[in-house]
Amino acid sequence: MPRRVVVALGGNAIAPAGRAGTAAEQTGNITRTMRALADVLAVEPTELVLTHGNGPQVGNLLIKNELARDVVPAVPLDWCVAQTQATTGFTIVDALEAALAAVGATRPVVTLVSRVLVDAADPAFREPTKPIGPWLEDAAEVERRRREGVRFVEGADGRWRRLVPSPTPLASLELAVVARLLEEGTVVVANGGGGVPVVRGPDGTLTGVEAVIDKDLAGALLAEELRADVFAILTDVVGVAVAYDTPERRWLTEVGVEELADLAAAGEFAAGSMGPKVEAARRFVERTGGRAVIAALDSAAEALAGRAGTQVRPDRDRA
Numbered sequence: 333m334p335r336r337v338v339v340a341l342g343g344n345a346i347a348p349a350g351r352a353g354t355a356a357e358q359t360g361n362i363t364r365t366m367r368a369l370a371d372v373l374a375v376e377p378t379e380l381v382l383t384h385g386n387g388p389q390v391g392n393l394l395i396k397n398e399l400a401r402d403v404v405p406a407v408p409l410d411w412c413v414a415q416t417q418a419t420t421g422f423t424i425v426d427a428l429e430a431a432l433a434a435v436g437a438t439r440p441v442v443t444l445v446s447r448v449l450v451d452a453a454d455p456a457f458r459e460p461t462k463p464i465g466p467w468l469e470d471a472a473e474v475e476r477r478r479r480e481g482v483r484f485v486e487g488a489d490g491r492w493r494r495l496v497p498s499p500t501p502l503a504s505l506e507l508a509v510v511a512r513l514l515e516e517g518t519v520v521v522a523n524g525g526g527g528v529p530v531v532r533g534p535d536g537t538l539t540g541v542e543a544v545i546d547k548d549l550a551g552a553l554l555a556e557e558l559r560a561d562v563f564a565i566l567t568d569v570v571g572v573a574v575a576y577d578t579p580e581r582r583w584l585t586e587v588g589v590e591e592l593a594d595l596a597a598a599g600e601f602a603a604g605s606m607g608p609k610v611e612a613a614r615r616f617v618e619r620t621g622g623r624a625v626i627a628a629l630d631s632a633a634e635a636l637a638g639r640a641g642t643q644v645r646p647d648r649d650r651a
């Protein structure tokens with residue numbers, strides 16, 4: 333078993349699309365995954381960092397913002413990200429602590445509200461691409477907010493959805509604390525929801541911005557910064573497929589970074605879902621020489637051991 337591991341849990345895998353995603357459902361999905369990870373930690377004293385997506389969870393907070401706008405002030409997006417880090421993070425802490433105790437491998441687990449640095453000059457801020465929150469129907473309201481600088485995309489049915497920038501993550505600002513906690517044997521939850529995006533002003537001060545960082549890229553960055561041996565992305569499919577939407581669908585069990593880059597260039601992976609996972613896995617492996625794996629949430633232990641999911645290796649062909 334590898335010495336240091338970063339595991340990214342999918343937001344959709346925690347709150348499955350098309351279902352209500354109640355607190356109980358989300359807790360149940362997290363609990364099952366934490367039991368599997370506890371089994372791994374019971375056998376090996378692996379250093380473990382967890383990160384998680386928050387797409388459905390932030391979407392729900394934004395719906396609350398819309399519905400309550402006339403009663404309490406709407407909160408900015410960076411606040412929403414921080415809030416989902418807290419709720420998903422504490423659920424992970426609760427579930428993993430209990431699971432570790434149950435297998436006699438008690439260890440401290442902590443979640444950090446984590447900021448991730450982005451560049452105010454990132455081109456993503458000029459061209460927002462990520463749709464978030466509810467579909468809006470009130471044209472006058474959409475127009476009013478457009479004048480405030482909010483961007484929208486119009487759907488085929490004449491409704492609008494907000495678009496936000498998805499800038500490249502540059503640095504995990506809680507890195508030094510994460511590293512220290514890991515060395516002490518603590519399991520750390522960090523960079524949830526891609527991290528709270530912050531920019532550095534000319535005078536050095538940090539400010540939260542209305543953007544969403546891709547959680548797979550933020551997880552890969554943290555794995556690289558921590559020099560992890562393995563970066564695992566757990567989601568709601570068994571791995572990476574080619575010809576995914578066709579009868580010829582074929583799951584990849586092992587792939588080298590170059591082959592993966594070729595497949596991505598050929599358009600095999602959907603933007604906004606498998607695309608960023610493949611890109612994150614590729615970046616991590618290319619920059620560190622470590623191993624990445626993309627697998628189903630319920631195969632966590634097998635995936636970490638190299639026996640499930642799509643294993644991404646430095647270069648299978650040239651090894």
Ligand code: ADP
Pocket residue numbers: 341342343344345385387566567568569571572573574575576600601602604605606607
């Ligand atoms: P998460 O919340 O875990 O980030 P996403 O929904 O963003 O999950 O990404 C996982 C989804 O990617 C799968 O449910 C699947 O429908 C989709 N997907 C798109 N292209 C592929 C592909 N080539 N191979 C596997 N899954 C794919």
Ligand code: MG
Pocket residue numbers: 342343385387604605
């Ligand atoms: Mg995703």
